[in-house]
Amino acid sequence: MITLSRIYTHPIKSMRGIRLSHAFADISGLTFDRNFMVTTLEGKFITARKYPQMLLFTPAMLNNGLYLRAPNGESATVLYQDFNDNQSPTEVWGNHFHALIAPDAINTWLSSFFDEPVQLRWLSPQLSRRVKTHTDIPLSFADGYPFLLISESSVQELQRRCPASIKLEQFRGNLIITGAKPFEEDTWKKIQIGDIVFTLDKPCSRCILTTVSPEKGIKHPNSEPLATLQTFRTAENGNVDFGQNVIIHNTGVIRVGDQLTVLETKLAEKYVEKERETPVAVSTNKPQINxxxxxxxxxxxxxxxxxxxxxxxxxxxxxxxxxxxxxxxxxxxxxxxxxxxxxxxxxxxxxxxxxxxxxxxxxxxxxxxxx
Structure with missing residues (x-):
């Protein structure tokens, strides 16, 4: 039997996630998932791809706002009512929409942990962003889809192949399932978890963020597990895939332990077997800064x-x-x-x-x- 084994929501894009026993699955994603984001002053998204230490920030949702604990133990609280009322231009992966900016005090505090001025932004209850390929589906600050499904057995197969230690949390999924064969999810088109029906729209192409340790906030020196994924999960278009991007058909509560039923299947993506690339030898003695x-x-x-x-x-x-x-x-x-x-x-x-x-x-x- 295939079941839902874990649920994760990530209130602030690229910061630490929260593991839940149950959650409300809405058309735009799990409640609170990627509802906040750090941006440049111009509104361009900032993630742990560039600032790995972002994974060490711990958010917690309040009934009227957000609490955020920094890696050094400092903390700050921002209330929904404190966000600027003006909708400001915001961008994620070339997708342009509007969001609300946090007060100056919060942004000044947050900027002290980056090497550039940053802002905290909130989507607000009115979502102006849409999934690029499904313009009727509202979207949070997630990269491109409301939900990301990860199979525990696929993670275990990657762990078997990879010389480095890997944690499931590195893939930042929302819906974690157990009981399937490794990469069986590649063949699913439509599934039901509890009472909720989902479509697996496309595989999720992975990036350098998967190489960042959730505990240390640093990238793996040999780009693992991405380097291993590249050897057997490289699609014909060059993307390195792991996990499935998912959209929802009806809303409701999902719970850990809910049974997953496959309603419709599809042909799996074809992947190219590749030789592991040998990193260029770089001297441990850094050259004089010029x-x-x-x-x-x-x-x-x-x-x-x-x-x-x-x-x-x-x-x-x-x-x-x-x-x-x-x-x-x-x-x-x-x-x-x-x-x-x-x-x-x-x-x-x-x-x-x-x-x-x-x-x-x-x-x-x-x-x-x-x-």
Whole structure:
């Protein structure tokens, strides 16, 4: 028998989740899931892909707002009524909508834990965001879908293959199921959990966030378990998949122990077997910090020989498209016109002078352009 074994909600995007015994499953997701998010002053989402330490913040829901405990033990409380009434432009993965901004005092406190000014935003009861491929379905600050389903047996199979220790929480799912065969969920199209019917719309493509330790808030040095997933879960489009993105048909309460019934099946995605990529050997002795010229799209910025190009461009307010931040998806591919870079992995150097901005560090002054 296949059952629902765990339920997780994540009140603040990229911060610590809360394990529940039961929850209300609404059309936009579980109650309170990804209802809050940290953004830049311009409203662009900020996640643990860039700031892994975000996973060490612990949120707790209050009847009239949110309590947040920082990794150093400091805490802050913000009430719903304190959020600015004005709907402000907000963005997640190129999806533009509106949200409410927390008071200055909260934002100033939160900014002290980042290396840039940030804001805490709340969706408000009126959701203006929609699922890209289902414009009738409202969505929280989640990456793209209201629910993420993870199978315990699939996690166990990955643990068997992976040389590093893995925790189920690294995949940040909402609906955790047990009793199925490894990756059997790939073949499900429609399921019922208790009284609630769900459609598994597409596999979930994974990113560098899966490599961040929930206890330590740091990335795994060898990009595990993403590196292992890449060897047997790489789709034909290059995505590395794990888990299923889910939408709901009817609303109601779901409970741990609810039976899962498969109502409709589909053909599973085809995955390519790949050799494990050998990381480029990087000296443990970091080179002396040097400032250097970073020319992007004809404009010169100050750079250095320590950080990857993507992060350096972001520090200057330049948005380069990205998804995984792990050198897998290729979204951050840019043209290296002049100069030398140090790749963090062999696949970061592409044909015709292209490089992956998330996996290359400038070695000299560089001149770059979008593809």
């Amino acid at each position: 400032t250097l010229s970073l020319i992007f799209e004809g404009i010169e910025y100050q750079g250095d020989n320590q950080s990857v190009i993507l992060e350096q461009l972001e520090s200057h307010g330049i948005s380069v498209p990205y998804s995984c931040r792990a050198g897998l998806c290729g979204c951050c591919k840019i043209k290296l016109i002049e100069g030398e870079v140090t790749p963090l992995k062999q696949s970061a150097i592409k044909d015709n002078g292209y490089i992956l901005a998330c996996s290359c560090i400038p070695k000299s002054a560089v001149k770059l352009a979008l593809k």
